[in-house]
Amino acid sequence: MSVIQLQNIYKSYEATPVLKGIDLNVSAGQIVGYIGPNGAGKSTTIKILIGMLPDFSGEATVLGMNVKTQSLEIKRRVGYVPENAALYDTLTPLEYLQFIGQLYALDPLHIERKALELLRLFQLSDHANARMTTFSKGMRQKVLLISGLLHNPDVIFLDEPLSGLDANAVVLIKEIMRQLVNDGKTIFYSSHIMDVVEKISDRIVIINQGQIIADGTFAELQHQRPESLEQLFAQLTGSDGQSGIAEEFVHALKN
Ligand SMILES: Nc1ncnc2c1ncn2[C@@H]1O[C@H](COP(=O)(O)OP(=O)(O)OP(=O)(O)O)[C@@H](O)[C@H]1O
Secondary structure, three states: EEEEEEEEEEEOOOOOOEEEEEEEEEEEEEEEEEEEEOOOOOOHHHHHHHOOOOOOOEEEEEEEEEEEOOOOHHHHEEEEEOOOOOOOOEEEEEHHHHHHHHOOOOOOOHHHHHHHHHHHHHOOHHOOOOHHHHHHHHHHHHHHHHHHHOOOOOOOEEOOOOOOOHHHHHHHHHHHHHHHOOOOEEEEEEOOOOHHHHHHHEEEEEEEOOOEEEOOOOHHHHHOOOOOOOHHHHHHHHOOOOHHHHHHHHHHOOO
16 A cells, blocks of 8 residues: 555645655655755755645645544544754753643653653753753654654654754654664655665655656666765756856855
């Protein structure tokens, strides 16, 4: 069964088209890396899939449920870690996770036990009761990741999940993603960190200017062009020649 299904999705913001006919089927138990240049439409696709943007044309289902009409049911089974989310800074991680857990109607005692354990594993035990106003970007990202996974969702959408994380935390998140998928979960995530995408994705989907321009395992994509994902990405999305642009940039700074 397709866990994620997008058929002929078009989305515009005001009069500007952003997604131009996206078709995608994702089966259970896959890690799909969704990559593309800034502004390509990655976050927009993810927001459609979690029911945040009902104003689009085409058919979108998650776990067989229609995202326009069954978004509440979908939210119960889906986890979402947004890019640049606003955390309630004046709360502590424990208070914030209690709040999120209650939105999912989880038992408060169960949430507390689970939240403390997850915070410990992310080395945040000492900060469990500190206000998040003082948190670094990486610490916030860890709390966000926990909040998106707290209800043990079947399908997980991650928008730049590694943002701000140090090297050890990146290794840990990669391992968690792998183990979640081994457990039967499905992960759909966007990232700009090509070597991570290359290493952990079962499938890589490249979007450029609102259209999918490549889709396959890294080995399949490499078969077309035997290069690193970074080089392949640059070629396919027309962002080759960065050294020339860098030179012009530095030159412009001097003038
Ligand atoms: N709420 C909005 N109103 C108007 N335009 C928007 C809105 N959200 C996104 N856009 C535009 O839609 C396009 C796609 O944005 P989106 O955030 O989906 O891109 P992205 O691929 O996630 O980019 P990035 O890698 O920079 O996060 C961009 O041109 C963006 O300016």
